[in-house]
Amino acid sequence: MNKKMKKAVLLGVATVFLAGCLVTGTFVITLNIDDFYSNSSGGFESHGVDLTNEQIWKDHKDNLKNISDVRFRATIENLSSDTATGQVYFSSDETYTDPDDVTSANDAFLVFGGMTIPPGEEITVSFAESAGYRQNLDQALELIETGKFYMYVLTPEDVFSLHVYDVYILVVLEAGTAT
Amino acid sequence: MKQLVILVAAAFVLCHVPPAAAGEWGIGGFGGINIPIEQDHARNGIVYGLKGRWSPFWSLAFEPQVFLLKNGDYDVVYDGESESLKSWKATSFGLNAVLGAPARIFTGVRPLIFAGVRLNSVDFDGQDAKMKFGFGVGVGLEIAFDRFGLEIRGGGEAFPERKYSLKNGTITGGLNLYLGQ
Numbered sequence: 001m002n003k004k005m006k007k008a009v010l011l012g013v014a015t016v017f018l019a020g021c022l023v024t025g026t027f028v029i030t031l032n033i034d035d036f037y038s039n040s041s042g043g044f045e046s047h048g049v050d051l052t053n054e055q056i057w058k059d060h061k062d063n064l065k066n067i068s069d070v071r072f073r074a075t076i077e078n079l080s081s082d083t084a085t086g087q088v089y090f091s092s093d094e095t096y097t098d099p100d101d102v103t104s105a106n107d108a109f110l111v112f113g114g115m116t117i118p119p120g121e122e123i124t125v126s127f128a129e130s131a132g133y134r135q136n137l138d139q140a141l142e143l144i145e146t147g148k149f150y151m152y153v154l155t156p157e158d159v160f161s162l163h164v165y166d167v168y169i170l171v172v173l174e175a176g177t178a179t
Numbered sequence: 180m181k182q183l184v185i186l187v188a189a190a191f192v193l194c195h196v197p198p199a200a201a202g203e204w205g206i207g208g209f210g211g212i213n214i215p216i217e218q219d220h221a222r223n224g225i226v227y228g229l230k231g232r233w234s235p236f237w238s239l240a241f242e243p244q245v246f247l248l249k250n251g252d253y254d255v256v257y258d259g260e261s262e263s264l265k266s267w268k269a270t271s272f273g274l275n276a277v278l279g280a281p282a283r284i285f286t287g288v289r290p291l292i293f294a295g296v297r298l299n300s301v302d303f304d305g306q307d308a309k310m311k312f313g314f315g316v317g318v319g320l321e322i323a324f325d326r327f328g329l330e331i332r333g334g335g336e337a338f339p340e341r342k343y344s345l346k347n348g349t350i351t352g353g354l355n356l357y358l359g360q
Contacts, residue, residue, distance in 0.1 A: 024345075025216075026219050030255055168258075174342070
């Protein structure tokens with residue numbers, strides 16, 4: 001490609017950028033959450049997700065435009081003698097200590113639901129598979145944009161006992177890269 | 180830059196189509212690679228599509244087109260392991276205005292520039308597809324013969340969202356068939 005042709009190609013690409021007003025990019029954060037137990041009778045608590053300590057978030061927080069995707073990866077072990085249907089709720093409130101409080105709260109909502117775990121067994125949900133369990137996505141993305149939120153793992157069954165480990169949250173953020 | 184402007188202007192004059200050529204039309208197909216720009220959740224992918232071409236006058240042509248742009252999967256690394264995830268794709272319906280690419284009259288190598296608007300159906304894996312307006316621009320070269328032309332184009336496609344836009348570069352090769360007036 002000669003010099004003149006290169007100039008013409010650059011001109012075309014530059015026009016796209018200028019028409020878009022701002023150069024934007026997408027960035028992927030993968031965050032590890034500590035293992036935890038979640039029980040219907042005691043031991044039920046929130047698990048904080050803090051994106052603001054992540055370097056990618058720090059680098060782009062001033063030009064953050066949007067959160068476009070959230071997924072999770074985890075292994076969930078069902079410690080009870082009944083089949084469990086795993087659910088993950090997000091909330092801005094970390095103080096709930098009872099599953100009924102979470103499901104009835106105005107500021108908590110179901111984000112992943114429907115993972116069936118036979119009694120005494122465990123399942124691993126991949127990032128790809130988690131997309132199939134997603135609900136209330138727009139609401140979740142809006143909450144994630146604040147940088148901090150709390151996660152509750154429970155089941156619609158009255159009695160449950162879960163061990164959740166190898167937990168990762170994946171977030172795709174859109175941010176301006178121009179300074 | 181002055182030399183470039185003169186070159187492009189000269190090409191348009193050389194490619195000038197006599198009034199008798201007005202209304203010439205044709206069809207074409209194209210395909211190539213697409214290059215996501217600043218997108219960690221996408222890798223290089225493919226783009227291919229079909230288009231019509233109609234030259235109402237001079238060296239101006241309009242191209243209604245439809246194309247599929249698909250990004251390559253991306254890898255997420257966690258705790259020493261990795262998982263491959265599907266990226267986004269778009270089906271685009273658009274209309275280009277093309278300068279320098281008249282219908283079958285002038286044979287030889289001719290440069291062209293184009294710009295157009297799009298109605299894109301953008302599909303993020305696991306989410307509902309969204310219809311959004313977009314646009315594209317670019318440059319190209321066509322080697323024109325009597326009834327057909329071979330072309331190569333390079334350009335950019337923008338997929339605006341509410342507060343940002345995804346942008347992809349494209350490099351395509353194509354075949355145009357001129358069907359007459």
